Amino acid sequence: MENNNSAFEEIRVHLAEIERKHDIRIIYAIESGSRAWGFASPDSDYDVRFIYVKHPDAYFNLGKAEDTLEYYPAPEMDMVGWDLGKYLKLIYKSNSVAFEWANSPIVYRKTDEWVQIAGLIEDYFNPKSSIYHYYGEGAHIFKANENNSTISYKSYLYILRVILAARYIKRHSKVPPMLFSDLVKDNLPPELKTSVTEILALKARIKEKDQEKRYTELDAFIREELPELKAYAESLAPGESKDITALNKIFFSAVIKDFRGLSMNLEER
Template identity: 40%
Template sequence: MNENKIISEIKNKLCEIEQKENIRIIHCIESGSRAWGFASPDSDFDARFIYVRPTEYYLKLEKTRDVIEWELNDVYDINGWDIRKALELLHKSNPTLFEWNSSPIIYKTSSEWETVRTVINNCFMPKAGVYHYLNMARLNNREFLQSSEVKLKKYFYVLRPILACKWIIDRGTPPPMLFSELMEAELENELRPAVEKLLEKKKNTPEIGNGKRIDELNGYIDAQLEELKHKADGMDGEKPVEWQRLDDIFLRLLGI
């Protein structure tokens, strides 16, 4: 897989999407395992973008679609959200927006996105963020890591949200995308050899496949899920950011 060629093709596809959909893409990033820093050699490219349509589109009485699902195959997974949808979710402190804002792999961005960025972190609500990642970790743990033989890559889909929870509780800010940064900041030293060994295997094996359950990691996961639930329940709630700030940005992007 020629990564540079595929990245160039993604950028070409963004231009094609803009022309065929009559939109402006103001930000596009990588959102999957490549952005998390543990992609396998055969991992696909998860491109996610935020777009703006012409002003008259937003003045229609008829409810219109706010998602573009452009391509999904073994190489590309490309889709985007309308800016109105993005700002509405940002008001709810949806963690996806914070991840897209901090992705280390950017395919396209703009001065318009910089306008959005001025308010993004002010919308972050730590308690909501902890519950989001905690629920993700619990669900993946229950679904993938309870048998004597498990899909080894799924450990990262439990460990990453656990470390994200710990980051939020310790710092009160959106967690970084890179797993290595989370691991450096939040993973206990005695767990690192096991995780680093698994990480090396994940990054260098086209299909990591199944393997025996790693009791050391499962024990850590079970203990953390219980502890994090207790801490999350004790966190203070927060009020969403004022709608006016998001309305101002929305109108500015539409040129109103």
């Protein structure tokens, strides 16, 4: 894949292959990971994620119901998809990864069905569970690197991204943007921006796993911020239970879209 245009075309070809092989419809496909966050390295993989609908027959099967597809067409590319039912359940639970997929700036496929879904999913966003998610992810990565004299800048940026996403939620009580640059604008203390700018420039030239020098000021910020975010999440009310009816209707409509001969009044369903 020599450039973005050729990569996009190759990914779209693979999406069509997946549809034919598994008898599904892909209603939304995006890039996740460092490329979507805006801090890819020269050797960064393509992390393609997609949402699909199976043929209706597959939903009326008492056997094991598969809700995840994995496809690895090349060493530098992985493609993982979730069944729409699984995705909507995760939205209902305010799963942060599900919201990130919805906000990716790199979109390979978007259908009218997805536009309908995207118009209502933020109604299910829960600040408490999302901040907990980002705190846990950041704490896990930092703990694994805390005592090392060097660190990969991929790890640094991953930790900072989730902290800034949580700070954004704390400030705005809504789904944070996906691009790291958008999170940095209003959520990173000004005195740290020079260090982060330097790391971003270096990461664009080095390999993903290269170990580099640490930044004392960033380590101090991370150590201070993580427990504060945890305490803030604990202080929040759980949030009201949401009505799942709208998600059920979208799921039902998507499943029966291509099911010929189905005789029922959809308005009464």
